[in-house]
Amino acid sequence: MKDIEGFLIDLDGVLYTGNRAIDGAPGAIKFLTENGYPFRCISNTTRKCRHSVSSHLLSLGFDIPEDFIFTPPLAAIAHMKNTGRTGYYLLTTGDVDRDFAEVENTNPDTKPDWVIIGDAGDKITYNSMNMAFRYLIGGAELLALENDRYWMAADGISLSAGPIVKALEYASGKTATVMGKPSLPFFNLALQDMHLLPEQVAMIGDDIITDIGGAYHAGIKGILVRTGKYRSESVDTAQIKPTRIIDSVSQIQDII
């Protein structure tokens, strides 16, 4: 793949799973840095703010600048600011709410402009879902930080935000705007930051739909890794096939 000049790299399932780095992944990042290949990390992680994602990576041995990391809250904040409407109800877990601290939340408890759903884990209750539903019926728009079906948690495969988003869409009759992968604006945010064109870039991910499918629609080559949530059946049934499949990101040197 001689024409590849830069990379977009997924985090969960590609560089790490839970609190464990994928074997050889820190070396792969070191290789890119030392050889002058630009890269950005684009993750659908919505449980951690950008700063915490960066700290987590550092603790696992990855030397990656914080501003190389793109997460859906950044896209959501840009989207809200573009519209000039910044009242929101946030259904997330972890410390991802810290990313939103820079947005002045107008009328959050009365009539928010947005219902924002991330991977909310235990924060998903009848009451929190019903609150979101009532705001949607009351006129709020639905923003999905991500719409993945599942992810590989440290203790096993786990529901992601997608099924929750679908439930709220079903109840309210509204359609969510997806902020994270596979949405095109999210890929473009990272591409523009690297000053590269789509055809110069390859996306490395473990999700055939959000990583590989999203990259395809953005004009970016897709390299699927057999780590994280990779399942061969999901490749067999996918309409969009990856450009390459490699065992793990540690093989990045072999494909350049």
Ligand SMILES: [Mg+2]
């Ligand atoms: Mg992943």
